[in-house]
Amino acid sequence: MPRSITVAGAVLGSVLAFAVSASAKDYAGTAxxxxxxxxxGGVPVPAGADEQAxxxxxxxxxxxxxAPDDLTKYFKSEHFGANDSCPCRNEPVPRRGVKIVRDRFDVPHITGRNRLDLDWAAGWVLIEDRGLLVAQGRYPARxxxxxxxxxxxxxxxxGLKSVTVTKQADRIITRQQTxxxxxxxxxxxxxxxxxxxxxxxxxARLRFEKSSQAPITRADIYSVNALAGQIFGQGGGDETRRSMLLSGLQGRLGAEQGKTVWSDLTDHMDEDTPTTISQRFPYEEVPANATGNAIVDNGSMTPAGTRAVANAARTHRNMSNFLMVSGRRSTNGHPLFVAGxxxxxxxxxxxxEMDLKAPGIEARGAAMPAGAGNLLIGRxxxxxxxxxxxxxxxxDQFVETLCGGxxxxxxxxxxxxxxxFVDAGTIAGQGRVQYHTTVHGPVLGYATVGGRKVAISFKRSSHGKDVLWQLMFKRMTDGKVSGxxxxxxxxxxxxxxxxxxxxxxxxxATYSAGALPLRDKRVDPRLPTIGTGQYEWKGWLKPLAHPHEANPASGVLNNWNNxxxxxxxxSDSEWTYGSIQRVQMLNANIAKRQSHDLASVTGAMNAAATQDIRVAGSVMDGIAGVLQTGPxxxxxxxxMLDLLLAWRAQGASRVDREADxxxxxGASATIMDTVYPKVADAVLAPVLGPQLGQLSELEGVTNSTRSGFTGGRINYVDKDLRSLLGVPFKSPFATKFCGAGDLAACRASLWQAFEDAGNELAAQQGTDDPSKWTSNADAERIKFAPGLLTTTIRYTNRPSGIQQVLSFTGHRAKRR
Structure with a gap:
C-alpha cells in the first residue's frame, strides 16, 4: 500500500473519529x-485466538x-469505541474516510464518513477476519x-467439501433476489x-491479499443469507415422513385410532406447553374436515426422496435463548437483557464482531458473513x-399428481x-446436483398415495427473497429503531x-417474525398438501397477528426456542412443544428471586446451561412417581433412582468444576444418559409397536447434551407418566401409552429399564455398585469445528454466536 494513502487515510480517519464520537452518547449503564x-480467523491460528473461549x-x-465482578471477568466490554479494551492499534486501509482501530481482542472499531464507508469497511474486515470461511462457504451456500x-x-x-456451481444456478439466484x-x-x-x-x-481486501479467490458477487451475498435461513430461520416442510407414520399407525390400529394416536404425537396445539408470550395468537388451527391433504403410503418413498425429505427437518438448529427482566423487577429500575x-x-x-460509527449511526455487535454492513445481533x-x-x-410439501405415466x-x-430442470453444480466425491421443479418448488422425490405414484415437491415461503432478512438488521444498525x-x-x-x-x-419486548403462509381452510397443516392448484396458500399472516408482547405483568420474557x-x-416438523421444554429451567431460575440484577440473570442462564432437564424438570416427577408406587x-x-433424586436436589448440573x-x-449423569432412552422406549412401545422406530427417527432417541436437551420424545414421556399419576392437563392425551394405561404394567416396564441400564453400566464400569460409577466430562467437552483451534471447553448450553449482558439507563429524546 502506498505510504501516502496510508498517512492520508489515517489522518482523515482520526478527524472523523473525533467528530463522530464527540457527538455520540452511550446510554448503556452496563454493556x-x-x-x-x-x-x-486466520491459519495458522494466532496466539490469543482462544482468549474469549x-x-x-x-x-x-x-x-x-x-457475582457482579464476575461479569467483567468473563465478559468483555461492548461499549462504543476501543478505549475499554486497549492496547489498540490503527489498521491502515486504502479508502479515504475510513478508520479501523483494532482492540486487544482484535475487534475492529470502524469509523466512516457515511453509511457507504461502513459498508466498504465491513466487506474489507469480512475477508480479513473470515476469508477462510467465505472461501469455503460461498459455493455450498448456492x-x-x-x-x-x-x-x-x-x-x-x-465438512470442507469442494463445490463447483453453474452459471444457471447463479442466474436464478441473482435474478430472484435482486x-x-x-x-x-x-x-x-x-x-x-x-x-x-x-x-x-x-x-479490495482480496486484491490486497493477492488472493486466488474469484471476486465476491451478489450471488455470494444472497446465497450466504439463504444458508443462514436454512440453518436457523425456517420451520416445517417434513409432512411426508410424518404422514407415513400416520399411514403406518392407521394400517395397524385402524383409521380412527391411528389418527388419534398420531394427533397426540404431533403436539400441534398443546395448551400445556410453556410460552414466552401470555397473550393468545391464533394460527394454523386444524380443520374439522380436511380435504386438501394426501397421506403418503408408509415406506413408499424412494431412498433418495427419503433422504431429501429428512434433510429439510434436520437442517433446522434451535439452541438460542434470551432472558429479559423488566425494570420493575430489576434493582436498577431499568430492564435487564442477557441474550444471544x-x-x-x-x-x-x-x-x-464490529463496532460501527458514522454520522447518525452508532452500533456494535455480531455481524454475519454477507451481512452487508449490518449487525446480526447487537446494540x-x-x-x-x-x-x-x-x-x-x-x-410445505406438496403431493403432485403425475400425468400419463x-x-x-x-x-x-x-x-x-x-x-x-436445474443443473446446480457438482460436489466433489458426491457428483452432480440436478433436480426437477414444479410451481411449488424442487421435487424431493417420489412416493405413492393409495398405491398411485406421486411426486413430492417443496415450497419455502422465503425462497427467492432471503436477502430481505437484512432489512431488519439495517434498520437496527442505522438507528432507525427507537421504541x-x-x-x-x-x-x-x-x-x-x-x-x-x-x-x-x-x-x-419480543416479536415472532417470518413470512407465515395462510393455508387453505381445507388443509391440515400437519400433512402434505394436494398440489393440483385447489389448495394453494392464500397470502400471509398480517404483522400484528404475529405473536408479540411488551412489558408483561410477570416482568419477564424468556425464550429458549419454545x-x-x-x-x-x-409446525409439522416441531413435535416437541408439549408439557416440558427447557425454557422452564430459565423460568424456574428467574422465579427464585423477585428482584434481579444483571449478575443474577446471568446466573439463571448459566445454571440452566448445564442442568439436565430430564432430572431437573417435571419428567422426573413422572418417572419417580410411577416407580415409587411399588418396590x-x-x-x-x-x-440408581435414589442417586438421581439426590442429584435433582442439588440442581442436576452436569458441570465439571475442577476440569478433572x-x-x-458422580454416577448420576451416566445413569440418566443410559436409562432415559430405555424409559422412553418402555413408555411408548405398548402403543406404537413397530412404529416406535419411525417416531424415534423423527424425534430422536434421547434428550441429552448432544441434542441440547431438546427432542428425544421427552414431552410424551412427561405427560403420559404424570397423567397416569392423576395430574390434570389442559390438553390431555387421548391415548394412554405406558403399560397401555395400566399403572402396574407401566411400573414394571420402567423398573426393567433401570435393570437393563444397570446391567449395561455395571459391565462398562467394572462394578455393580452405582456409588462407584463415574460420569465422563471429557467426552462432552466442546470442540471447535473443524479442528483448527484445538482448545476445548467444558460442556455448556448457552449462546455462542454472541452473548450480550446489557442494561440501559437513558434514551434518545424521540421514541417511536
Whole structure:
C-alpha cells in the first residue's frame, strides 16, 4: 500500500473519529458481550485466538453463583469505541474516510464518513477476519438458496467439501433476489447499494491479499443469507415422513385410532406447553374436515426422496435463548437483557464482531458473513436486539399428481405441465446436483398415495427473497429503531422465522417474525398438501397477528426456542412443544428471586446451561412417581433412582468444576444418559409397536447434551407418566401409552429399564455398585469445528454466536 494513502487515510480517519464520537452518547449503564469463537480467523491460528473461549469457559463452573465482578471477568466490554479494551492499534486501509482501530481482542472499531464507508469497511474486515470461511462457504451456500433437494449446505461447509456451481444456478439466484430487493422500493434499493459497496470492500481486501479467490458477487451475498435461513430461520416442510407414520399407525390400529394416536404425537396445539408470550395468537388451527391433504403410503418413498425429505427437518438448529427482566423487577429500575444466539462452536467463527460509527449511526455487535454492513445481533446507543430460532411453519410439501405415466409431467389447475430442470453444480466425491421443479418448488422425490405414484415437491415461503432478512438488521444498525413501534415494524420485515428480543431503558419486548403462509381452510397443516392448484396458500399472516408482547405483568420474557404464544400452532416438523421444554429451567431460575440484577440473570442462564432437564424438570416427577408406587426389583435399581433424586436436589448440573474429567455429580449423569432412552422406549412401545422406530427417527432417541436437551420424545414421556399419576392437563392425551394405561404394567416396564441400564453400566464400569460409577466430562467437552483451534471447553448450553449482558439507563429524546 502506498505510504501516502496510508498517512492520508489515517489522518482523515482520526478527524472523523473525533467528530463522530464527540457527538455520540452511550446510554448503556452496563454493556458486555462474549463470542467464544473469537475475532481471529486466520491459519495458522494466532496466539490469543482462544482468549474469549477461555473467558466463556470460566463462567460455566459458577453455576448460579455469579457475582457482579464476575461479569467483567468473563465478559468483555461492548461499549462504543476501543478505549475499554486497549492496547489498540490503527489498521491502515486504502479508502479515504475510513478508520479501523483494532482492540486487544482484535475487534475492529470502524469509523466512516457515511453509511457507504461502513459498508466498504465491513466487506474489507469480512475477508480479513473470515476469508477462510467465505472461501469455503460461498459455493455450498448456492444449494441453500436453490433449496437443492437432499443437500445440507452447512454440512458441506463444515465438512470442507469442494463445490463447483453453474452459471444457471447463479442466474436464478441473482435474478430472484435482486428482483425482491427492487420490488421493496426505496429501502430495498438502499440495501442493494449497501450490498454492492460491501462487495467492493471485500474485493479490495482480496486484491490486497493477492488472493486466488474469484471476486465476491451478489450471488455470494444472497446465497450466504439463504444458508443462514436454512440453518436457523425456517420451520416445517417434513409432512411426508410424518404422514407415513400416520399411514403406518392407521394400517395397524385402524383409521380412527391411528389418527388419534398420531394427533397426540404431533403436539400441534398443546395448551400445556410453556410460552414466552401470555397473550393468545391464533394460527394454523386444524380443520374439522380436511380435504386438501394426501397421506403418503408408509415406506413408499424412494431412498433418495427419503433422504431429501429428512434433510429439510434436520437442517433446522434451535439452541438460542434470551432472558429479559423488566425494570420493575430489576434493582436498577431499568430492564435487564442477557441474550444471544447458539450457533455452535467453530473456528473461524460463524460470526465476527464490529463496532460501527458514522454520522447518525452508532452500533456494535455480531455481524454475519454477507451481512452487508449490518449487525446480526447487537446494540445501538439506547437499545439492544437478539434472535432465537422460532421454527414456525414456513415450509410445505406438496403431493403432485403425475400425468400419463410420466415422472416429469404433473397436473396443475386442470392441465398437465412439464417440470423444470436445474443443473446446480457438482460436489466433489458426491457428483452432480440436478433436480426437477414444479410451481411449488424442487421435487424431493417420489412416493405413492393409495398405491398411485406421486411426486413430492417443496415450497419455502422465503425462497427467492432471503436477502430481505437484512432489512431488519439495517434498520437496527442505522438507528432507525427507537421504541416499540419501530421495533415491531423492523422485525416484521424478516422472511425468516425468528423470535426477536428487544430491550431499551423502559421496555422489554419480543416479536415472532417470518413470512407465515395462510393455508387453505381445507388443509391440515400437519400433512402434505394436494398440489393440483385447489389448495394453494392464500397470502400471509398480517404483522400484528404475529405473536408479540411488551412489558408483561410477570416482568419477564424468556425464550429458549419454545412456542411463542398460546393458540399458535406448531409446525409439522416441531413435535416437541408439549408439557416440558427447557425454557422452564430459565423460568424456574428467574422465579427464585423477585428482584434481579444483571449478575443474577446471568446466573439463571448459566445454571440452566448445564442442568439436565430430564432430572431437573417435571419428567422426573413422572418417572419417580410411577416407580415409587411399588418396590424396586433390586437394591441396585433403587440406588440408581435414589442417586438421581439426590442429584435433582442439588440442581442436576452436569458441570465439571475442577476440569478433572469427571462430572461432579458422580454416577448420576451416566445413569440418566443410559436409562432415559430405555424409559422412553418402555413408555411408548405398548402403543406404537413397530412404529416406535419411525417416531424415534423423527424425534430422536434421547434428550441429552448432544441434542441440547431438546427432542428425544421427552414431552410424551412427561405427560403420559404424570397423567397416569392423576395430574390434570389442559390438553390431555387421548391415548394412554405406558403399560397401555395400566399403572402396574407401566411400573414394571420402567423398573426393567433401570435393570437393563444397570446391567449395561455395571459391565462398562467394572462394578455393580452405582456409588462407584463415574460420569465422563471429557467426552462432552466442546470442540471447535473443524479442528483448527484445538482448545476445548467444558460442556455448556448457552449462546455462542454472541452473548450480550446489557442494561440501559437513558434514551434518545424521540421514541417511536
Amino acid at each position: 458486555l458481550n462474549i463470542i467464544p469463537s473469537g475475532q481471529y 477461555r473467558m466463556y469457559d470460566g463462567l460455566t463452573p459458577l453455576f448460579d453463583q455469579v 444449494f441453500a438458496a436453490l433449496d437443492a433437494p437432499g443437500i445440507d449446505a452447512f454440512s458441506l461447509v463444515t 428482483r425482491a430487493l427492487l420490488r421493496h422500493g426505496r429501502e430495498g434499493r438502499a440495501l442493494l447499494r449497501d450490498i454492492d459497496m460491501y462487495i467492493k470492500g471485500a474485493n 444466539p447458539q450457533i455452535g462452536y467453530f473456528y473461524p467463527g460463524l460470526t465476527l 445501538g446507543p439506547d437499545f439492544a436486539w437478539t434472535l432465537t430460532s422460532a421454527g414456525s411453519d414456513t415450509n 410420466s415422472d416429469t409431467k404433473y397436473l396443475y389447475k386442470g392441465r398437465c405441465r412439464r417440470m423444470g 416499540l413501534k419501530s421495533f415491531y415494524a423492523a422485525a416484521a420485515t424478516s422472511p425468516f422465522t425468528f423470535n426477536v428480543g428487544y430491550a431499551d431503558d423502559r421496555n422489554i 412456542k411463542p404464544a398460546p393458540g399458535f400452532g406448531s 424396586a426389583p433390586s437394591a441396585r435399581s433403587q440406588q 474429567g469427571s462430572i461432579d455429580a
